[in-house]
Amino acid sequence: MIVHARTLLPSSKSYTPSPPSSRRSLLSKATHSALTFTTTTTLLTPTLASAELKQCKKKSNNCLSTLNTNSKWISGKSQTDASKDLLDVLQAYPSTGQNNVDGGGSKIITNNLPTSLTLEFKSSGTGNFAKYFNSGNPFTDDLIVSVGDDGNVDWSSSSRVGDSDMGVNAKRVEFIEAKLREKGWKF
Template identity: 40%
Template sequence: MTMTTLSSLIRTSAFLSLLIGVQGLVGSSPHSSGCKEKSSSISRRDVVSTFGGLSAFALFQPPANSFDNKISDKYDDRPKQRGGKPKDIGVSKRQDIAGEDYIGLQHCKPNGAPNCFCSTENAEDDAEHFLPAWVWPESLGDKKAAFQQLADVVNAYEPGQSGIDGGGFKIITNNPEKGYIYAQFESLKNGYIDDFELAFIDGYGDRSVQVRSSSRLGYLDFGVNAKRLNYLAAKLRAKGWDAKGVDLDTHQNYAIQNQLV
């Protein structure tokens, strides 16, 4: 464990509470409490023994929400801005801008923020956020086989590729029978979390996988979602998939606002 990691963990509230409690034990005086010394004093050996066990437990707990495959612990002492998990993540009944119901993945933010792509968006209503679905090759077989391969590709993702997702990632939900994958990707310095989904939804095509990648916080993403999608799409194309990434020529607003051109 590096000194940076120790420094980060020592700053946690649990550890501070432990220090305060021990300080109270060591510093308490029978004279101030009015009790006899025999009944109120605690031996220094008892304090050291108790503190040693508890502090070891506190120090060796991993930071909350950290991913094992992060590329470095250099920024572990920085406050993380992960944001909350969206409440309506997953496949659900949605409503388009015309008020018509449909089944799909979560909308990209209504403020038009250039930090999200989703294949169940209406291409005519929201071209900037639309991404074509990924289609598995007929030779691969059924939905279960396709999602098993998708899970393999996602699990082989390289944190830090193109300078993004250095905080690592994890597949949270993997259900090849139903055709659904949900993963979280984290930035290295600030701990921003992006939500990533792959889903088979009836009515969108026999071999089509719907895709969504979105930042939780902020307005810009500086190309992070596009780089992630393009990386995964390229890996799938190498396996025979029809998987388009984010084309900056057709997503010019995204490219301009995120300073990619």
């Protein structure tokens, strides 16, 4: 059996070699890929869409929720009066944070009281974790509260990104509970 070498080789007409790559073109492609990744990850940063309570993932270290613990805030008041107390406490939250958390302040995102309220809390953005892991931007957490017809409150406080919040959500909830306790609430 005789096979011509010509039949084993691809036709030179169908193959066009790529031009040689220069360092400049490789760097340009790498930069484009990095910018595309950065833009995509920035656009994919989670944002809060609604005032629905969040259930924490199993073994979560950046989230607290009554859906996991059933630790409602008991007002002993009507829904309207409980909502007023809650709004007073949350609006009085220190704008510079407290207990070394929430140095970037807080703001109300949705106010559907007397039934629900969503707030956004930000870190100062000056700590090492913000500098090294969040491009110097503050970390953002969400607090969602839902006031029942009985005046009792279900809530969730969670970080938008990361696996651990270094105890930030717990410090926030403890501060709010202390202020509600002064108004006669039970936990």
